[in-house]
Amino acid sequence: MITVKSTDELYTAYQQKMQQVADVRNAMAVLGWDQETYLPEKGAAFRGQQLTTLSTIAHELFTAPELGEILQELRHRGDLSPRQQKNVALSLEDYEKNKKYPSSFVADLSQTTNTCYHAWIKARKANSYAEFEPLLAKMILLKQQETHILGYEGHPYNALLNEYEKGASTAMLDKVFDAAKTALTPLLQKVMQQPAVDSSFLHRHYARQPQWDLGMALLKDMGYDMAAGRQDISEHPFTTSFSPQDVRVTTRIDENDFGNMTWSCIHEGGHALYEQGLNPEEYGLPCGEAASLGIHESQSRLWENNVGRSLAYWQHYYPQLQRSFPDHLQQVPLEQFYKAINQVKPSLIRTEADELTYHFHVMIRYEIEKGLLEGAYTTKDLHQVWNAHYRQYLQVTVPDDTRGILQDIHWSHGSFGYFPTYSLGSFYAAQFFAAAQQQLNGLTEQIAAGQFGPLLAWLRENIHRHGRYYTSNELCEKVTGQPLDFRYFLEYAEGKFLD
């Protein structure tokens, strides 16, 4: 029956089916966004059930035999464009991977994710890992099962890692993180020997409304399209997308910490620019999706750090910032502000860490995740392991669970293999930014003039519009002429922090 259809008809049928899956997933994203922003307290239980149902439906739609037949048939058609071929090949790959998951596993995972997430919230409030531990144990068990469902070469961790970063492996990560550890440990020591800068002015009282106004202005200036997105408040900042024309960010405001909101806005804005830059005509198709989490993170971090923590950026914004908060900043020269916002200091909380120590936070989680999957640790050991790692890598003592093992949402969401992409993102960002500086004339001067259009156009052209057409490795080679190389980050970090 199918073989008599023209390639156009088949491709259209494929596209329609993929759009249906995307519609359900994006509906889930709306429900998820609402859950983090506006959901009333008692609504949580039914919301969890609603998400589970949608997740089951999305899974069923994406594993329907008819879709598989269409994909198999399309794969052998010679008259597809290269971009169409890539969509079909990637969808087939996704399809076959999804087929591996039994519906019962999907429902179980969704339900466990929901209960685990709520247990994490409760445990955090109670400052008690013990309350979270049994649910985390169940989650790990499911994740171990998932490695078997998916299959893997080498380390079981690779199965999960590839969900976020296709082509990555523990072998590759071990190499990058070894290089990072080897180079960053002495760099960190050197930096710590520099005279401390007084950054107390960042922790005075910064009123909500002017903070919010600043964040909105920064987002707009970056090129974030407010007619195709919006910002709201949530406990943890995030970006979510329901289509390239509805990409939302959230932030939080800490009235005693100027930096908290500012760089979360820039960071989430970087993610959002990527999503807004995807091709709306490929909605639901792989090439209309982000390349990988590492590449996604490269976009947020490029804006947050390479741009948003640069001297040039604040040459532009600092005068108006001083006008907004004269009591705190009028007496603080730009150079002191710049040093204060780039202060390096080992600390307890990953999301508040500076650009250097940040990667040690990630390495700790990476090592723990590998250990849990190998069975080298159990969730009962984790408390000890976490605290020991923090002592060893960052020379800090973890005072309680909220500031320790309960600080991240990821495990409660079942996101194992996710953390390494944060570091990859920083490393890709440094390499991309170096390429942009080489290819764009006077990028630093443009940033100092508050002109972000050329940089955004460069990112749209070189990265955003491709979607998943290239893997992260391929994209990196295409944009920068070589595979991921930690030395770009090191060069950037030495230039900035040893200055």
Place this chain on the structure above:
Amino acid sequence: MITVKSTDELYTAYQQKMQQVADVRNAMAVLGWDQETYLPEKGAAFRGQQLTTLSTIAHELFTAPELGEILQELRHRGDLSPRQQKNVALSLEDYEKNKKYPSSFVADLSQTTNTCYHAWIKARKANSYAEFEPLLAKMILLKQQETHILGYEGHPYNALLNEYEKGASTAMLDKVFDAAKTALTPLLQKVMQQPAVDSSFLHRHYARQPQWDLGMALLKDMGYDMAAGRQDISEHPFTTSFSPQDVRVTTRIDENDFGNMTWSCIHEGGHALYEQGLNPEEYGLPCGEAASLGIHESQSRLWENNVGRSLAYWQHYYPQLQRSFPDHLQQVPLEQFYKAINQVKPSLIRTEADELTYHFHVMIRYEIEKGLLEGAYTTKDLHQVWNAHYRQYLQVTVPDDTRGILQDIHWSHGSFGYFPTYSLGSFYAAQFFAAAQQQLNGLTEQIAAGQFGPLLAWLRENIHRHGRYYTSNELCEKVTGQPLDFRYFLEYAEGKFLD
């Protein structure tokens, strides 16, 4: 296979399937809520597509043969409780009705609703019915098809009417509306001969924040559970429910019209109390749903009018209102305020109409809808027909389309047969409120003391908790001892407006 299952197993399977349908429909409700409150402009197109997909899925789930088999089997089981029996009977009825709809029709209707709705928004902005007319024509065509799909006895309008008010018919409505027209026309004339009251103070400048605070306070005082709901701003106020534990209301604030927000809060609050009072253990099942739109509206109007426009209500709130807006109200005695908020005056806009002329607005729409379905009018005539009806029934001249035929969202949503339930709601409300006054000792005094707990408990006990167990007629007889009788409303109106 099925027959070997126990009744418990079967009933559980039935319940699970119904909950899945409810999950998808409630997800649609979340997307719809977001569309009216927070959706960025460019997000509308993909949102429409997402809603269409979910609507198709809900339809497919609710017409799945397996559900039908379970229902048929359960219908013959003798060991169900009366409530379970009612759930099964109603679900079977719904199921068989839904089976009548071809998937293609459902998708077409959803898509047309979306384009029609956006055309209505555009046409309203342009103040041009001509822009909306072709899409409305397409909608009418679909609705005519729908009457054939559903089948009907008597008038084709009955098919659509029964979607909102089971058991209602044009015969019943013609009778009620004839009685209303006959009695309200002379009453209106008498009322209009009374000396006019100065109500200009209601249209001074009332700042947003104190208006919002007042609305929130009124909602909370009524017994609306803010942990199981929330209020947001939208262009048109509405209530939506994602479960009895997440029932949301919206309002709008007009800084030059005190009444606009106040009674929208009380009105939507009345709807919301009903939804919050449904049985969460019957989530997804008929007896966990509202009885009908007429009964739903009876709850909003009982609170809005019988309570919220009563002298007793403002005996309680007026002193604090005067404190909130001393410039406008300090010199206005309670009696003048009470008369001003109950002023009767024929006008153009249904949603702003007083309690008496309101029903003429509804009758006009009812007559037009009947005429469209009969083919007595086409959408091209409608402009003329609308304006002529307003001259005849309300002696007002319609100056433009925005204040005329484009004022209501309903037709753009395909909601034909909906308007009559508004009047039914008022009439039921009067009859219910009379019963409550008889059964509760000192209801008026309780209201004057700001004590709404006894009234809410009475509504919960007599109306809310039943869900769809009784039809609106049955419920009315059970609660008040007799079927719907227009004389209760007339008595209430005469008592209030001829006072």
